[in-house]
Amino acid sequence: MDVRIINPFLAAAIHVLKTMAEIDAKPGKPFLKKDDIAVGDVSAIIGITGEAKGSMALIFDEPCIMEIASNLMGEVFTTMNNEIRDAVGELTNMICGDARRRLAEEGFVLQAGIPTIVGGKSHTISHVADGPRLAVPFETSQGTFMVEVAFGR
Amino acid sequence: MDVRIINPFLAAAIHVLKTMAEIDAKPGKPFLKKDDIAVGDVSAIIGITGEAKGSMALIFDEPCIMEIASNLMGEVFTTMNNEIRDAVGELTNMICGDARRRLAEEGFVLQAGIPTIVGGKSHTISHVADGPRLAVPFETSQGTFMVEVAFGR
Numbered sequence: 542m543d544v545r546i547i548n549p550f551l552a553a554a555i556h557v558l559k560t561m562a563e564i565d566a567k568p569g570k571p572f573l574k575k576d577d578i579a580v581g582d583v584s585a586i587i588g589i590t591g592e593a594k595g596s597m598a599l600i601f602d603e604p605c606i607m608e609i610a611s612n613l614m615g616e617v618f619t620t621m622n623n624e625i626r627d628a629v630g631e632l633t634n635m636i637c638g639d640a641r642r643r644l645a646e647e648g649f650v651l652q653a654g655i656p657t658i659v660g661g662k663s664h665t666i667s668h669v670a671d672g673p674r675l676a677v678p679f680e681t682s683q684g685t686f687m688v689e690v691a692f693g694r
Numbered sequence: 695m696d697v698r699i700i701n702p703f704l705a706a707a708i709h710v711l712k713t714m715a716e717i718d719a720k721p722g723k724p725f726l727k728k729d730d731i732a733v734g735d736v737s738a739i740i741g742i743t744g745e746a747k748g749s750m751a752l753i754f755d756e757p758c759i760m761e762i763a764s765n766l767m768g769e770v771f772t773t774m775n776n777e778i779r780d781a782v783g784e785l786t787n788m789i790c791g792d793a794r795r796r797l798a799e800e801g802f803v804l805q806a807g808i809p810t811i812v813g814g815k816s817h818t819i820s821h822v823a824d825g826p827r828l829a830v831p832f833e834t835s836q837g838t839f840m841v842e843v844a845f846g847r
Contacts, residue, residue: 578813588741588749588807596741596810623820630822654741654807655846657749660731661817667776669783669809693808 546644547571547675547690550597553639554679554688557632562612566686569678578665579676579687582606583621585633586666588654595692597637598666601629605684621660630656636688699797700724700828700843703750706792707832707841710785715765719839722831731818732829732840735759736774738786739819741807748845750790750806751819752782758837774813783809789841 551568558564581600589595601609603621609632610618610625618625633656641651659666668674668691676689704721711717734753742748754762756774762785763771763778771778786809794804812819821827821844829842 584812586739586741586749586810586812588739588743590741590743590805590807594805594807596739596807598810626820627822634822652743652747652805654743654747654749655844656822657739657751657844658820658822659737659739659812659817660820661814664812664814664817667779667811667813669780669787669811691808691810 544573544673544675546593546649546692547677549643550636550640550688550690551677552643553636554599557635557639558609561632561635562609564609564612564681566679566681569680571675571677573673573675578667579689580663580665581687582662583625583629584659584664584666585629585656586659587633587637587656589651591651592649593651593692595670595672595690596668598689599629599633599636600666600687600689602684602686605681605686608681608683626658626660629658697726697826697828699746699802699845700830702796703789703793703841703843704830705796706789707752710788710792711762714785714788715762717762717765717834719832719834722833724828724830726826726828731820732842733816733818734840735813735815736778736782737812737817737819738782738809739812740786740790740809742804744804745802746804746845748823748825748843749821751842752786752789753819753840753842754782755837755839758834758839761834761836779811779813782811
């Protein structure tokens, strides 16, 4: 599989955070994941099927998700709650949907499941993928998040 | 959506754990989840698409996954490692695949993504689903796990 498949997911993350939450997310250098494991405070995972099967994960540190949720909903959040979890799920649907639209324009059609939200300080996220596992770190003004896309063969 | 859709997932969990790891998993009472959140030490999440879109999560406490991994691989495990994470992913593929086969026999065809593994003591798992969210607790001789299936509309 062409590792450029990750680009639409990155473009989608930047676009959705900018338009929905007025957040400028600065991407770092993409890297191929091997056994390394992402660590975050809030994550969202959504399954992907169609011309490739895999998963997308968004992995946020707490300052980053508080900034995003506060901007998105127009009130200041400082602790995790169900409203933030729902917002993370909606963001995930939007980012995955936007990425799938971009891929469909290139003739690559994917379907998506529904988001599952993970909470818990410093939890780990890893993938059981035979195919490429790609990760891109992002910085916002308050924190960091990671976009990971993993595919089977 | 008919809540009986969860039954093939339960039957698959019991069958796969029995045949692969010689574990007798005793199901408790299924319940409809609302805002409550599952707590576990190791979880696996796999996305579902097709005639319904959703996700399946398996949420283990540490004693339970150590028992399962030890039986499955024929050596005693006492701490989390990549080998156990891979085993959790394989179990998830097997349980989801077995459930999908059972559902397909009834004419209900689903596709599945690839598993994502979550680690971290007492992390939480929740779903952003418009449709039914169903959970069933299981007991093994050493610990407990939960099977959750959530669907969008």
